[in-house]
Amino acid sequence: MKFLHNDLNPWLALMLRRRQRFLVGALLVWVTLLAGLALLGLSGWFIAACALAGIALAAGLPSSLDIYVPGGGIRFFALLRTVARYTERLYNHNTVLTLLADLRYRVFGDLTRLDDASLRRRRVGEWLSRLTSDIDALDSLYLRLLVPPVVALLSVWIVAGFIAIWLPLVGAVVACVLTLLWLVITLGFAKLGFANSHRQVDDQEELRRLVLDQVQASAELMSYRTSDWYHRKIRSHEQQALDNQRQLAVKAALGNALLMAVTGLLIIGVLWLGSLALAEQRVVGPIMVMGVIAVFGINEVLASLPAAFVRFGASHGAAQRLNALRATQEQTRVDSLPDGEGGHALQLREVMFRYPDAAGWAICQVSLTLPAGQRGAIMGISGSGKSTLANLIMGRISPTEGDVWVAEHAPSAVTLESSAAHMGYLPQQIDLFDGSLADNLRIAKPDATDEELWQVLAQVALSDWAKRQPRQLAAQVGERGQQLSGGQARRVALARLFLRSPSVVLLDEPFAGVDAATARHVAASLDAWLVGRTAIFFVHQVDDAALVPGLAHQWRLDGGKLIHDTSF
Structure with missing residues (x-):
């Protein structure tokens, strides 16, 4: 973990210079998700309450239901979710573009400080990759690896706390299970896919180099009758890249399957525990339905995490390559040539x-x-x-x-x-x-x-x-x-x-x-x-x-x- 911190720390420090923008963006994401969960849960409660009131009236039992307050709440959360989603997309897209500008400015500045000998060690295409694909990989630190897991964990705890108001045991179970699931699909799948995602970026760069070399050296390859050999070399490397990409996709799919299985079992557990509480008249039916549906909505909050964290190695690899630019920079320049008339010896x-x-x-x-x-x-x-x-x-x-x-x-x-x-x-x-x-x-x-x-x-x-x-x-x-x-x-x-x-x-x-x-x-x-x-x-x-x-x-x-x- 220490080497991960050392490699990523310079770029996290660069991002934290705009911490206020990132906090506002995270807050907008959080509000959007909570508005969606509140809309889903309140709608479930309202539908169940209306159904029970209708059944009671049909049975000739006295029943009353205030439809205006929950109806107004549903409209409020629906409008809040729409406005928050639009504002969040607009604000965070601007933040990401600003972050990309910061990253590219930093990396381009590092490139300008390299001496000619260091620059000649790699092709122009490889330096271009530093400014494009590597920076895009680092960009995912904010979009996929920082904001979503933090927002998801806070949302899990808030939903669990909300359920615990009526059903303390159910709230505790939801908090424990979903927190453990959060740890598995973040830290666990980051480790599981680390090697494959790290290799994926290297494969893409190598394929790009091989194809460009083929185009530039096509005359020489034809002259020496080695075109077929070079084509086989590209196809072989391409197959290796595809195999690695397939393994990465399988691991991401495994994460999604685990998420769906655990949340599905959790919904069944919440329904069972809620039904026991309902039988003991410790909770009314609409509240139990609201809790079940709220847990069902948590699946949306966690859905983006497996695919993001299984590719964590790509971001780490990009950080390593960009850190190497500073490690190979020329010595610090501190001297100044004297002013004056005439030339210098x-x-x-x-x-x-x-x-x-x-x-x-x-x-x-x-x-x-x-x-x-x-x-x-x-x-x-x-x-x-x-x-x-x-x-x-x-x-x-x-x-x-x-x-x-x-x-x-x-x-x-x-x-x-x-x-x-x-x-x-x-x-x-x-x-x-x-x-x-x-x-x-x-x-x-x-x-x-x-x-x-x-x-x-x-x-x-x-x-x-x-x-x-x-x-x-x-x-x-x-x-x-x-x-x-x-x-x-x-x-x-x-x-x-x-x-x-x-x-x-x-x-x-x-x-x-x-x-x-x-x-x-x-x-x-x-x-x-x-x-x-x-x-x-x-x-x-x-x-x-x-x-x-x-x-x-x-x-x-x-x-x-x-x-x-x-x-x-």
């Missing part, structure tokens, strides 16, 4: 880095020094380690061995706010969002004026193109910049970099995807903009020195090793 000392589960080193014993305000170029073929080295300098990953310093601070320990303010990076992979050109530029500077946007577009040779668009700055770039060419997308990202004022600038293939004339125009803009900043160009080869003017240092990276150092 860069220094690497015997830096080594290995990606998780990789056989060899991506970066091996790299040492370099770049004084503040100077420019350098690191050359190397694809796969030589340039992007990894750039990520080390930016602090996106931490070195396995050795030290990286930016202005005598480890970049992986610098706060994200300070890093964003003082360091700029143009990576190979460009992130543009489905919005307007202006919106994508203002990510770098939200208060930038239109004049500033046109200025940076001119610096990257995109202003003429933008002016030819019907909507100009409001032109849509499409999801991931699909409306732009690769070279245009890189220049939009570079223009976004121009809007900031970083002290350290890393440029990974800044001229990729552009023609020679455009490259020279962009190089001239970079030359003017980089004055006083510390900059490193990551390129395959410096074929045209005019594209990287002002270089003070030049290195070559091969297989993760810095094998050549030329200063000039």
Whole structure:
């Protein structure tokens, strides 16, 4: 039980921040259920009382019955149940949506704090599962595992206490039997279905991964004639998932069957004990009928619990996976880079880095020094380690061995706010969002004026193109910049970099995807903009020195090793 508490406690604490909303929602559920039980019991009493009064009158016996008070009560509880049900659905749906927003905000925040090495351990689809299926599983903590059992137990005790007013023994029996039943269908069935429900989420994620891999690697599978083998692998895993799901469904059905059997036997017991009390004239017939029907209505209160608790393992598994995000987060960032004119010096000392589960080193014993305000170029073929080295300098990953310093601070320990303010990076992979050109530029500077946007577009040779668009700055770039060419997308990202004022600038293939004339125009803009900043160009080869003017240092990276150092 302790490990369950430790795994679920962070998410329960997050939910309890809105405890007032949850208490109001639980109260509405409780009122709805009690109104239904009161309506059922009072209707049973009223029907029985009318029947007995009619029988007495038919037999010539004097009889009277006030139909207005119980009739008014029936109307009141019917209206209360309807209004409470509508209000509860409306209020709790809003609460659940708010809870989902809180959960996703928390998880997305955890994802943003992971370094690149941790993010690369899993596919994009697996991270998407953290934000969707795992959060949906945690959402059931409130909807199915917290409110319903608490409300059900309170309802059981209230019904038992109400019956005990006239029939103390019957009330005690109802309380004991239903409390024991509550424990069995909550704690008992949570344990019974724990392993199966835990495995069900893993099966769904694995099937999703296998199917996506099949689609993405269909050409390779056909080339190697392994498509049939892969299909069999998917079908085999699918059959295992179906078998596990069937076992889970059987256990949920067993819970429902147990609930119906126990409540059915309890109704017979209440009827028997009530008839004994009726024979001894300790209770009248309508009261006995009301008690029996009230116990019958308890079945509705408990009906949702077996299916919910038999899947408790899914919620626990989701909590474990989401907790692991925090366990693998990078170290706490506490440092800030100093403000001031000019760039910051860069220094690497015997830096080594290995990606998780990789056989060899991506970066091996790299040492370099770049004084503040100077420019350098690191050359190397694809796969030589340039992007990894750039990520080390930016602090996106931490070195396995050795030290990286930016202005005598480890970049992986610098706060994200300070890093964003003082360091700029143009990576190979460009992130543009489905919005307007202006919106994508203002990510770098939200208060930038239109004049500033046109200025940076001119610096990257995109202003003429933008002016030819019907909507100009409001032109849509499409999801991931699909409306732009690769070279245009890189220049939009570079223009976004121009809007900031970083002290350290890393440029990974800044001229990729552009023609020679455009490259020279962009190089001239970079030359003017980089004055006083510390900059490193990551390129395959410096074929045209005019594209990287002002270089003070030049290195070559091969297989993760810095094998050549030329200063000039």
